[in-house]
Amino acid sequence: MTKPKPRKTASPHHQVIQGTIHIHSKGFGFVTPSDPSLFPEDVFIPKHLKKNAVDGDFVEIAINSDKKSEKGPEGYVLSITKRAKEQLVGIVWIINPKGNYVLYVQSLGDAKSAFVRKKNGISYEIGDRLLLNVLDWGDENAPVLCEVMEKIGTIYDTESDIPAAVKDFGIRAEFPPHLVKIAKKLPKKVPKEDLSGRLDLRDLETFTIDPTTAKDFDDALSLSKDEKGYHLAVHIADVSHYVKEGSPFDEEAKLRSNSTYFPGECVPMLPEALSNHLCSLKEKELRLTISVLVDFDLEGNQLRSKIEKAYIYSQKRFTYEEAKEVLDGKIKSPYLPTLQLMEELCLLLKKKRSERGSVDLALPEVVIQVDKKGEPYGYQVVEYDITHQLVEEFMLKANEIVAEYFVKRSESAVFRIHEVPSQENLEEFYALARSLGFPLNAKPSQEDVQKLFTLAKQSPHIHRLSVAFIRSMKLAIYSHQNVGHYGLALENYCHFTSPIRRYSDLVTHRLLFDKTPPPNLEEIARTCSEKERTSFKAEVSVVLMKKLRLLSAYQKEDPSRIYKGVLSKIKPFGFFFEVEPLQFEGFIHISDLRDDFYEFNQKIQTLIGQNTGKSFKMGDPLEIVLSEIDLITLECKWILLQDVSKKPKSKKKKSFYKHTFKKKTSRKSRKKS
Template structure:
């Protein structure tokens, strides 16, 4: 005799229908990212008594084809009509990456092959269909199906070839090496091969079509190094001129801190305070005070320029700072975020003058563990400005200074903080920096290797600690602010790096832990290929960026992190300063601001890299012309069937030899 299944009660049926509806709505949400059944159950906030019913609901949705299960993760099926919008970033070689407006099935960017960009150019807002069949461990691929808004009406480039009838062919970095750009110039206008020009786009071309432009103006000639920065300003649409209202507001503050400015602040002018910065720095964001009590505890005060006192929300300075979002640094010059009256004067923590600051005052035990902290507005007076070289010379006994005991104590605490950081799994690459030296006309005169010595390390450790303390403080108190986040590398990238490391004789697992990686970088640091291995891994990591949502920081192995210590040159830090003292923002507004700060940071980084590489190439050209038989030491970095890539060690730039 067959047993009949008991009928569901109308109440249970209704609960199941509601669960099905709520689950579908959640999975259809634009911000939904694939997750497991356990995570879904938790995110939906369902009571434990519905867990079995929820499992059956998911199974039913999968059977009906309304939900897809891939591995342990549940996805909502996508169609051709389900598109992702965002900003397209185009590489000089023609391919691109979509930076999505909102999170979707995958974190990170969407790769767009060169032939699928649909004539879109760098900075365009576009719609992209994601190809879910082409998803690899590195992320998804997609194709542009619509250009929503064009990023620009003008482009910068270099004349490559003169053509008949008042035309020329130009190379436009924005469009890539394969794009054919034709520019019309007025009669009697002198244009020659090598001229760097700005053009108005009349008609965008594509894969097999020419882009047609009109000449707007000339910047100079490619042989003139003084044009390198102006050309980058045009190419990357940097804002290098301040509006009159912005300059007027900056001048209105005068050149000195007033008694009214100091009201309500903790007076730390008698405290021993000093700065350590690069030789050429003018915008001193941070100063340090450090002492040790008779219990062996460290009293570390990190003083940061109180930019928010002068840059009020919505003011002319604030509006311009937000548009710029950061300072852009080139060899020998800078395009600042703030007017010079603030960046190099009133906000800069120069020695022997009174300055307004925000202080993070920390007490750490003898092992460098944080015991307590305070964050408050202060008045300080730095007693000394050290360069990194000067501080190192004092530590090495080459230069006498009454502050040597203070510097020795900083080295001591630095060692403790590094130990704490290493023990939690943070990575340190200790890469030297190559600074290109230029004269007043922008001509490169040589290079300077800046070693990542103990003076750099101790300032970095103190800044990292202050940033961590501020981020944790704001997060634990429920504030919306600008996190600095860093996602884990893709598994495929880790596997590839493990193979690269093995080729150099270093054995790590296919999915190396942070501890394994740090051991590798420590061992390789003083070898000829230490810098290459570190750079190779950095290129395989995902980029850190600003976000209103927190996912932690992979590289630093921190659950909470933000940028707080450089408000003169980063708008994200200014956001954090304001929130600290009650100037709150909505979550949606923070999302908007962090998206812009991240975008402008990437653009500035590309502009800086472009100009720095050009200066290196100018140096290389000069060296080889002076001595055609000169030999350069290099490291082979990648071997292909058709040739190999190498890095010129003296200039830290990559080349290729075709076989």
């Protein structure tokens, strides 16, 4: 069946709105309306109806009121009102016979390619990373035409990974010179006059627990217990004292909206004089805080709370690993009794969160280890142990208390909201869980899902289920309108605990003590959401490149190295799998299964061999070998261990240049090249 062509005008009964489009790697997109009062939810845009819009573009769309897909309301792009960027980062992929260049551009979505004409006296090589200025965005029949602005480096140079991502995603990496000068004049220690009017909490036993590599310490903890219950203090750096609204620091922080974390490097929201020094709750340093003081009874029920401007003295800087060793009795510490109390209270709070239906996705994190030049040399699997859990529980509680403070007083705030997922997406997740053998009734509640994950924690399917559940969810975003947080099962929630690295939290701090909210709170919330998404994509792009470099190094060291994986998704054309423990998604095409010809049984979501009866289904363990890796296109070719010695089935291999690029450049509009 022929797909309908993109429309140029809207049908009379289709509502027209504007918004920002976010493109999925598979080509389809979602548009977030710029004015939620006109349309309150994101609109799904099928791949063939997005024209040549790319991620982040501001577009005008029409909403097809006659059609609603499983992904929600559906629409089509009428026009691109404003491009998200006029510059791209591409990698020289093909040099054609005339000396012109085809560049692989990841941020172009499914198009993936740009064209640069040859210039006399200037030449580039395959693998060069180039900053491009867009001359013509092309269309469905012609590629994007660009000119080269500068050479960033090459794909073979690990030191260019982060600079390339910074330019590609528009991350503000350098602070303006005038801001650097102002930062240099900041005091090294907290002046005595700054302590006036604040609660003195220096007598509390206080410490921080953070990753080994952390330098910006947003939060510190104090906890005691008596016959009435627990007395918790969550101390958060008072960044708002130093970063006043409208100041040069504030204007730059607003543009950045958050810090961006790459392997081995951080692009901070605030200059280091603030983020790593004056605001950071460093060990054995007097620091200003906004502290949430909360009392619980012996069962962990919240009794009372208050929010105070204070100052503290952190006695100890713990890493997660060190705190865990203290709790395990491997090293001695005078802070052991307090850590044990924290574990007690943490478990009580976790139990209550579980009872209300909050889903706990405690997945291990893979951290890629890099040297000073950005070369990956290994990885660390960081387990979500009790020390991570107790910090998270106390931060969640502080955020909840602050959100409730605003709600009870009917005051404006920037809330962290997480809307209820679509029923269609949830049904897809339920079907996966049932196919993996987990019992679920016909209409599972949020509590049922929570129980499912408790049951699945000891299962090999836990990671697959967690990823599938996350994908079925809507994104958590910032909003001036409070609709609750589905994932946490909370009616009120905001971000308060990380003002050094999140602008939303800094705004929250100001709103606590400044009763006149800024008039543009809605715009601030929207910008914070968009910048958060951009930073996440930049971070993921660099982590992916580092993982590929690591795999490439392993392949050179041992071409026959065997990897273990778990089959995660079945399609008629092949299957996806998770490479353990790297949390890397691989794919094997059906034509690369060399022992048989396989057919897809949709009913049982299984690939079945026609002759052998052998099958592949979700959750199956795999042993695979990396056959090829391409750092330019970010692609890997995997084969099953059992097929390593077998010849591949014959098939014609398509040439991108022959079938795609050449066809597109044959149009009259490109003949001048």
